[in-house]
Every structure is written in structure tokens, then in C-alpha cells.
Amino acid sequence: MKNLEKFENLVSSFEKLPGVGKKSALRFAYHVSLVDSFSGLNLAHSIEAAVMSLKRCQKCGFLSENEICDICIDETRENSLLCIVENPKDVLILEKSGIYNGLYFVLDDVNNEIIQKLVNLVSQNSIKEIVFALTPGINSDGIMLYVEDKLSQFNIHFTKIAQGIPTGVSLENIDMISLTKAMQDRMNI
Ligand SMILES: [Zn+2]
Structure with missing residues (x-):
């Protein structure tokens, strides 16, 4: 469905996570975009902040x-x-x-x-x-x-x-x- 493209992109992003199947991906996408969009935006922000700032320790790899x-x-x-x-x-x-x-x-x-x-x-x-x-x-x-x-x-x-x-x-x-x-x-x- 063309007018649900953004929602479908979100579902397929969740589906790429380890241990998340199609059903859970749909549930997550629905939850963060419609049920609790505040948490959804918070999640998006946390993911971006973590991805941008986390790295591996130069000494030990943690x-x-x-x-x-x-x-x-x-x-x-x-x-x-x-x-x-x-x-x-x-x-x-x-x-x-x-x-x-x-x-x-x-x-x-x-x-x-x-x-x-x-x-x-x-x-x-x-x-x-x-x-x-x-x-x-x-x-x-x-x-x-x-x-x-x-x-x-x-x-x-x-x-x-x-x-x-x-x-x-x-x-x-x-x-x-x-x-x-x-x-x-x-x-x-
Ligand atoms: Zn270290």
C-alpha cells in the first residue's frame, strides 16, 4: 500500500532486529507510531544518540x-x-x-x-x-x-x-x- 509506505518501512526496520519476527515488528510499529507516539519519538532519539556516541574502547574493545x-x-x-x-x-x-x-x-x-x-x-x-x-x-x-x-x-x-x-x-x-x-x-x- 503506497500511502502506508512509512509504516511499512518502520515494520521492516523492526523486523531486522535480532529475535523480532513479523508479528512483533507489526506490534512495535503500531505501538510507537500510534498508541504511544511520545515513547516512539523518545525511542527514535535514544537510538540516534546511542548510535552517534557509542564506540568500542580503544584498549579493550568494550x-x-x-x-x-x-x-x-x-x-x-x-x-x-x-x-x-x-x-x-x-x-x-x-x-x-x-x-x-x-x-x-x-x-x-x-x-x-x-x-x-x-x-x-x-x-x-x-x-x-x-x-x-x-x-x-x-x-x-x-x-x-x-x-x-x-x-x-x-x-x-x-x-x-x-x-x-x-x-x-x-x-x-x-x-x-x-x-x-x-x-x-x-x-x-
Ligand atoms: Zn576499555
Whole structure:
């Protein structure tokens, strides 16, 4: 329908979001454009503000509104401990759990540029332990070996979160108690 083009564009924008199907997309579009247009405008503004200001921290790869994130500049954190995660979302999950007070590094890709950032972070913070909090699986075993090899010039103790985490299950799908236990019971590798 030509005269509903804007509405249909909105529906298809919602549909592109992860986990949103056609039915939900229609419901959201109807809600923000007709039922509660004030919230709709607020949402539009928040999305624009976040997209314009959010970036990845230059040091660790977490989300930040500045070049360096709040965690990296926080001097009260344990700066000899580094947790390697796959995704900025994993940092949010671990922060919410309150079980960890070290630094992070988001390894969402394994390439020279990212490995160099990791090497810089390690050398600037005199890291003594690296704990891997990756989704268990063959891929993560390979990544751990690769990272260990790339950091072999440093005197670092490598650990990973305990095996309570099932193979192939990412951090966001683990309940807080299991995650806390997995971090507390981390194992040598
Ligand atoms: Zn950071």
C-alpha cells in the first residue's frame, strides 16, 4: 500500500532486529507510531544518540562513549587480572554478576590488529593472570592456544572458567549462579 509506505518501512526496520519476527515488528510499529507516539519519538532519539556516541574502547574493545572505557580507566580495578570474552555483551553480563573485578579484553575476531591491541593491554598493565570466558567448544580451544602462543613472551598464568558451562552455550544464556561458580572455580590450562 503506497500511502502506508512509512509504516511499512518502520515494520521492516523492526523486523531486522535480532529475535523480532513479523508479528512483533507489526506490534512495535503500531505501538510507537500510534498508541504511544511520545515513547516512539523518545525511542527514535535514544537510538540516534546511542548510535552517534557509542564506540568500542580503544584498549579493550568494550562499549564506551569515550576513546577509553570506564573499566579501563578505573584505578580501583585489579589490573593484574584480565578476562578475555567474545563479545561486549559478555562484559555487561560479568559486570552485572559482580563476581569479577579485573580488566577485560573483547576478542571478537582473531586478527593481527586485535592481537596487537591485546599485547599492548597486557604489557601496559603487567597482567599476571588471563582468564578465558569463551563459549566452550573446539573453536575456543584453538583460540586459547593461539592467544597463549602470542603472549608467550610474558610471564602469565592462563586459566579458563570452569567446565560447568555446557559446550556451545554462550555467557548470555547461563544463569547467574552457574556463571559465578564458573568464574570462582576457574581452572588452569
Ligand atoms: Zn576499555
